[in-house]
Amino acid sequence: MTERLFEGADWDFRTLQRITDACEEIALKDLGLDVYPNQIEVITAEQMLDAYSSVGMPLFYKHWSFGKHFAFHEASYRKGLMGLAYEIVINSSPCISYLMEENTATMQTLVIAHAAFGHNHFFKNNYLFKQWTDADGILDYLDFAKNYVASCEERYGRIEVERTLDAAHALMSHGIDRYPGKKKLDLRAEEKRAGRRRQHEEEVFNDLWRTVPKGAAKSRSALSIERRRKLLGLPQENLLYFLEKSAPRLAPWQRELLRIVRHIAQYFYPQSQTKVMNEGTATYVHYRIMTMLHERGRITDGNFLEFLGSHTNVVFQPEFDDPRFSGFNPYALGFAVMQDIERIVTKPEDEDREWFPDIAGRGDVMGVLRDVWANYRDESFIGQFLSPRLMRHFRMFHLHDDPEERAGIRVDAIHDERGFRRVRRELARQHDVGFIDANIEVVDVDLSGDRRLILHHHVIKGSQLNETDAKRVLQHLADLWTYDVSLIEVDANDKVLREYVVSPRPIPAAVA
Amino acid sequence: MHIIDRRLNPGGKSLENRQRFLRRAKSLVQGAVKKTSQERDIKDVLEGGEVTIPLDGMHEPRFRREGGTRDMVLPGNKKFIEGDYLQRSGQGSAKDSGPGEGDSEDAFRFVLSRDEFVDLFLDDLELPDLAKRKIAQTESEGIQRAGYTTSGSPANISVSRTVQLALARRIALRRPRKSEIDELEAEIAACTDEDVRAELLAKLEKLKAKSKRIPFIDPLDIRYRRFETVPRPVAQAVMFCLMDVSGSMSEHMKDLAKRFYMLLYVFLKRRYKHVEIVFIRHTDRAEEVDEQTFFYGPASGGTLVSSALQAMHEIVRERFNPADWNIYAAQASDGDNSYSDGELTGLLLTDKILPVCQFFAYLEVGESGGSAFDLSDSSLWTLYERLRSSGAPLSMRKVSERSEIFPVFHDLFQRRETSQEKAAP
Numbered sequence: 001m002t003e004r005l006f007e008g009a010d011w012d013f014r015t016l017q018r019i020t021d022a023c024e025e026i027a028l029k030d031l032g033l034d035v036y037p038n039q040i041e042v043i044t045a046e047q048m049l050d051a052y053s054s055v056g057m058p059l060f061y062k063h064w065s066f067g068k069h070f071a072f073h074e075a076s077y078r079k080g081l082m083g084l085a086y087e088i089v090i091n092s093s094p095c096i097s098y099l100m101e102e103n104t105a106t107m108q109t110l111v112i113a114h115a116a117f118g119h120n121h122f123f124k125n126n127y128l129f130k131q132w133t134d135a136d137g138i139l140d141y142l143d144f145a146k147n148y149v150a151s152c153e154e155r156y157g158r159i160e161v162e163r164t165l166d167a168a169h170a171l172m173s174h175g176i177d178r179y180p181g182k183k184k185l186d187l188r189a190e191e192k193r194a195g196r197r198r199q200h201e202e203e204v205f206n207d208l209w210r211t212v213p214k215g216a217a218k219s220r221s222a223l224s225i226e227r228r229r230k231l232l233g234l235p236q237e238n239l240l241y242f243l244e245k246s247a248p249r250l251a252p253w254q255r256e257l258l259r260i261v262r263h264i265a266q267y268f269y270p271q272s273q274t275k276v277m278n279e280g281t282a283t284y285v286h287y288r289i290m291t292m293l294h295e296r297g298r299i300t301d302g303n304f305l306e307f308l309g310s311h312t313n314v315v316f317q318p319e320f321d322d323p324r325f326s327g328f329n330p331y332a333l334g335f336a337v338m339q340d341i342e343r344i345v346t347k348p349e350d351e352d353r354e355w356f357p358d359i360a361g362r363g364d365v366m367g368v369l370r371d372v373w374a375n376y377r378d379e380s381f382i383g384q385f386l387s388p389r390l391m392r393h394f395r396m397f398h399l400h401d402d403p404e405e406r407a408g409i410r411v412d413a414i415h416d417e418r419g420f421r422r423v424r425r426e427l428a429r430q431h432d433v434g435f436i437d438a439n440i441e442v443v444d445v446d447l448s449g450d451r452r453l454i455l456h457h458h459v460i461k462g463s464q465l466n467e468t469d470a471k472r473v474l475q476h477l478a479d480l481w482t483y484d485v486s487l488i489e490v491d492a493n494d495k496v497l498r499e500y501v502v503s504p505r506p507i508p509a510a511v512a
Numbered sequence: 513m514h515i516i517d518r519r520l521n522p523g524g525k526s527l528e529n530r531q532r533f534l535r536r537a538k539s540l541v542q543g544a545v546k547k548t549s550q551e552r553d554i555k556d557v558l559e560g561g562e563v564t565i566p567l568d569g570m571h572e573p574r575f576r577r578e579g580g581t582r583d584m585v586l587p588g589n590k591k592f593i594e595g596d597y598l599q600r601s602g603q604g605s606a607k608d609s610g611p612g613e614g615d616s617e618d619a620f621r622f623v624l625s626r627d628e629f630v631d632l633f634l635d636d637l638e639l640p641d642l643a644k645r646k647i648a649q650t651e652s653e654g655i656q657r658a659g660y661t662t663s664g665s666p667a668n669i670s671v672s673r674t675v676q677l678a679l680a681r682r683i684a685l686r687r688p689r690k691s692e693i694d695e696l697e698a699e700i701a702a703c704t705d706e707d708v709r710a711e712l713l714a715k716l717e718k719l720k721a722k723s724k725r726i727p728f729i730d731p732l733d734i735r736y737r738r739f740e741t742v743p744r745p746v747a748q749a750v751m752f753c754l755m756d757v758s759g760s761m762s763e764h765m766k767d768l769a770k771r772f773y774m775l776l777y778v779f780l781k782r783r784y785k786h787v788e789i790v791f792i793r794h795t796d797r798a799e800e801v802d803e804q805t806f807f808y809g810p811a812s813g814g815t816l817v818s819s820a821l822q823a824m825h826e827i828v829r830e831r832f833n834p835a836d837w838n839i840y841a842a843q844a845s846d847g848d849n850s851y852s853d854g855e856l857t858g859l860l861l862t863d864k865i866l867p868v869c870q871f872f873a874y875l876e877v878g879e880s881g882g883s884a885f886d887l888s889d890s891s892l893w894t895l896y897e898r899l900r901s902s903g904a905p906l907s908m909r910k911v912s913e914r915s916e917i918f919p920v921f922h923d924l925f926q927r928r929e930t931s932q933e934k935a936a937p
Binding site for chain 2 (some may be wrong): 013016017020039040041042043044047049050053062063064065066067068070071074075094097098111145162164169170172173174187199317318319321322325328394395396397398399400402403407408409410411412413414415419420423425426427429430437438440457458459460461462463464465466468470472473476
């Protein structure tokens with residue numbers, strides 16, 4: 001009565017179409033997912049490597065660091081150290097999923113279910129992505145960025161552009177607005193605006209203005225410290241934004257480059273906050289879809305077993321004393337929590353009723369999950385939904401490592417009644433991007449003096465910056481600012497722990 | 513829903529980025545290439561391949577936090593209870609397997625293509641050109657056949673190609689053969705029946721019309737020979753490789769010499785479009801040999817260095833006019849020469865060889881370890897040293913280990929400020 005989607009491992013484009021249709025039916029009707037239109041592209045291993053090195057994007061501006069990553073990935077791929085991901089999926093509308101041609105038919109089904117429906121739904125519905133990304137505009141914007149960078153290289157020289165981009169990349173992780181501000185990102189308008197700005201500059205350019213004598217500067221004292229800081233928008237934690245707006249000597253095209261890097265960093269910001277959820281969602285969705293396809297006889301037992309093999313590998317969580325251990329596997333953790341939510345919603349036990357009174361026994365699994373997917377990020381997701389049962393399952397424990405402590409590393413909490421909440425809180429904290437990244441902000445500019453830029457790093461738990469790296473990043477920062485930059489590391493009591501002062505390198509006379 | 517096959521899209525999107533990376537990492541990669549090529553068989557140098565470069569040199573800095581107190585939640589607790597202490601060092605401590613902070617990518621292997629490899633390998637080398645370098649770079653135009661074209665001057669019509677095409681066209685259009693028409697005419701002449709005759713006549717008309725419509729040669733068929741101008745260098749380079757294969761040369765020494773020549777060979781092939789290489793090996797008599805024999809042929813005997821120089825001199829006179837050719841010579845020897853030959857060698861060099869040579873490199877090979885080697889200068893070395901001090905374009909180096917080959921080579925052919933050198937006394 002039901003026809004199989006495919007036999008064996010081979011596939012062709014008609015098979016892919018059948019697979020996609022079958023997955024779509026389940027995704028939309030049975031799971032009630034809401035997705036962007038899908039675009040599925042079949043690529044080779046080499047193209048997959050290409051995509052890897054440009055952070056997965058189909059088009060990107062040229063920069064040596066992508067070449068470096070390509071070489072690195074390629075070398076480890078050739079040596080067999082690294083398998084390629086089965087898929088890459090792009091948060092855009094249409095949502096683009098890359099499939100590798102080497103995959104078997106079962107793997108293609110898995111990947112389509114995982115990427116084209118799981119990730120896709122997550123991208124479209126999670127509040128962070130809604131707030132921070134513009135799926136409709138991103139591809140056009142990247143295209144614009146690529147052309148813009150290329151045209152700058154033509155006009156101002158490759159080395160100049162590279163210098164600016166290097167600096168911007170070094171500050172990229174501090175080029176993000178963490179709190180939703182004025183408006184949602186609209187990349188298409190952004191692109192148009194950049195074009196207009198350029199055009200305007202060209203139109204109004206008149207060399208005579210250069211000769212107009214500048215008026216006397218406002219007296220320094222007139223600008224109170226408070227007002228000055230307000231004018232500069234201080235304190236400001238988005239360093240790229242600050243430089244773009246306030247660095248005194250940047251050329252307009254340099255500001256635009258900073259802006260491009262900043263927009264791209266912002267675009268990827270939600271992804272870094274939702275790794276566990278995003279992968280968990282995709283894994284949960286592919287698991288459900290594959291199981292249903294099997295139940296309905298669309299794929300054979302053999303195919304299903306093959307799928308289970310891959311699935312098990314993906315959600316494998318090595319224990320801490322396993323040589324393969326490298327932190328929590330987001331696929332494993334995310335998938336486990338979502339399956340656990342399914343259990344709590346359908347077959348709750350007393351413990352679950354106590355811990356999760358809102359959802360225990362509610363019955364509507366997909367309703368609850370869709371709500372979770374839409375409204376949480378990793379930190380709040382773990383903080384809210386990691387159940388005692390799962391902590392026992394993973395045998396989680398919390399270590400506290402204080403270098404001052406002679407006795408060693410203390411086991412602070414384990415998976416017992418006393419420890420559940422503490423373990424959960426700590427694990428949630430580990431997934432909080434705001435907590436992971438160094439908290440650095442521009443606090444002041446000494447405008448009346450030597451225009452030194454002053455930054456603070458608020459040290460948490462005694463964890464200071466790596467000195468070598470910090471100096472190099474500050475060098476980039478100083479080069480853009482073109483005056484001295486000082487970074488002060490202060491602890492919670494405003495005690496100064498360390499201070500860096502970096503002077504800009506002289507700008508080399510325009511070299512070809 | 514779209515499913516798109518992108519496999520046919522050109523791959524290698526990263527090529528440009530890769531080149532940028534290479535440019536940027538040039539000095540690092542260059543160092544790595546040199547290191548690699550010392551360890552490797554020189555023949556393999558031509559194949560390109562993997563080099564290891566330190567990632568640190570290409571590090572992209574970020575603000576990173578480190579140290580301080582750390583908290584971590586780990587899976588897989590088997591025996592710990594709250595309040596336990598784990599030892600910091602030693603096996604089984606959790607710190608070793610703590611969350612992967614600070615990726616350790618201190619070095620990585622980078623696969624270079626053959627061209628990239630050799631380019632970087634030879635990047636800062638050049639043949640010391642004292643006089644003719646400028647000429648060598650200007651090229652004159654030469655003319656070369658380059659297929660056929662449909663237009664051109666009548667003088668260039670290619671008859672055979674034209675007829676060939678005409679024939680093909682006529683076969684394709686089923687042109688009537690002359691013999692067919694003849695046959696038909698004969699048939700008509702022989703025919704008595706009026707009806708048949710009329711029919712045959714009609715057929716003949718048709719064939720004749722057709723043979724008019726399908727001409728023997730159509731303008732369509734005509735082809736002209738095409739010529740293309742190609743740059744031809746006015747001056748070329750020739751390198752004489754002179755190797756001593758006498759009995760006093762041990763296998764190790766020959767190996768060193770051959771490595772040196774291979775390097776030279778790679779280098780010349782790379783730098784000059786038109787480079788000739790003449791291989792001369794000598795014992796007490798010299799012979800010009802091909803590459804294969806030079807590198808792999810067995811030979812042994814006494815030593816007469818002058819024989820090789822004499823041979824070179826004759827070859828130059830016959831085939832390489834010094835006005836047109838940049839002439840280089842590289843000689844490898846253990847420095848032994850028969851006592852009576854010294855004077856002749858000196859004369860040949862000063863009178864015949866050095867005046868026509870741009871550059872003469874002398875490589876003295878010694879035994880591995882080579883302590884005795886440093887003690888006293890060999891007879892050749894002494895002779896050459898004397899010539900060099902009187903201002904001859906002669907460079908000399910000693911090598912006793914494989915790993916020294918490249919540095920010495922590099923030393924000999926390092927790009928130098930020619931003008932300065934000339935100015936120096």
